[in-house]
């Protein structure tokens with residue numbers, strides 16, 4: 138994304154995130170649904186890890202557990218600092234959702250600054266930070282507009298700015314481009330690739346797009362149909378900076394086919410209802 142967004146402030150730590158033996162059981166109307174089953178994943182420090190898997194396999198659940206919004210039923214979540222030790226404090230995390238809601242009555246700038254306002258930051262300082270975040274997503278000049286005046290792609294970038302303004306050490310993205318048209322999506326994917334390479338944040342990207350996973354990630358975890366388990370871990374060894382041109386790399390097709398093959402059998406399994414869901 139444009140601008141030269143500052144990477145991370147002093148003292149920022151980009152942790153490795155570990156999920157070890159994580160299971161999650163939802164209690165719904167007297168019955169239990171096993172959403173995640175004995176998941177083992179590592180999201181490397183300062184890298185992009187993509188999670189891909191059939192609809193309903195527990196991807197969003199995994200993100201909520203990582204974010205700390207929901208405890209795992211079993212297993213552990215830990216954040217490991219550069220010294221290899223557990224972090225003494227939880228990392229700063231921010232999330233971008235597919236269907237995030239901007240406040241229609243607030244300007245773009247005030248939407249982006251909302252989290253800072255909640256944190257009690259003075260108005261003048263908030264404005265500086267919000268403007269900087271908007272420049273990072275190429276929306277400098279749109280500060281005083283309202284959400285209704287922006288296209289879907291621009292609103293999605295506001296959602297990204299709203300996360301970046303918090304200067305997160307960990308960025309969690311839950312199908313951030315799912316609702317966009319193909320061209321807008323390509324441009325935003327390229328911009329996201331540039332932004333994460335520049336800032337070195339630990340990024341977890343949930344996606345149902347194989348292209349997106351291979352283009353953006355260093356590691357891709359393919360999950361099974363529900364209950365979600367790790368079907369495979371694929372290291373994506375494509376040169377950086379990544380761009381649409383990366384899709385012409387001879388290795389790209391190999392990664393795509395490998396992930397497609399794994400995913401296809403899981404999607405077929407979930408379509409045929411063979412995936413057990415009862416805990």
Ligand SMILES: Nc1ncnc2c1ncn2[C@@H]1O[C@H](COP(=O)(O)OP(=O)(O)O)[C@@H](O)[C@H]1O
Pocket residue numbers: 163164165170172190191192193194195196197198199363
């Ligand atoms: N609050 C809930 N109560 C009961 N079941 C839920 C709840 N949230 C999600 N589930 C179920 O858990 C499974 C995983 O959901 P989710 O993590 O949203 O999947 P994904 O993001 O991969 O599509 C789904 O089968 C879903 O129906």
Ligand SMILES: [Mg+2]
Pocket residue numbers: 196197198
């Ligand atoms: Mg989801």
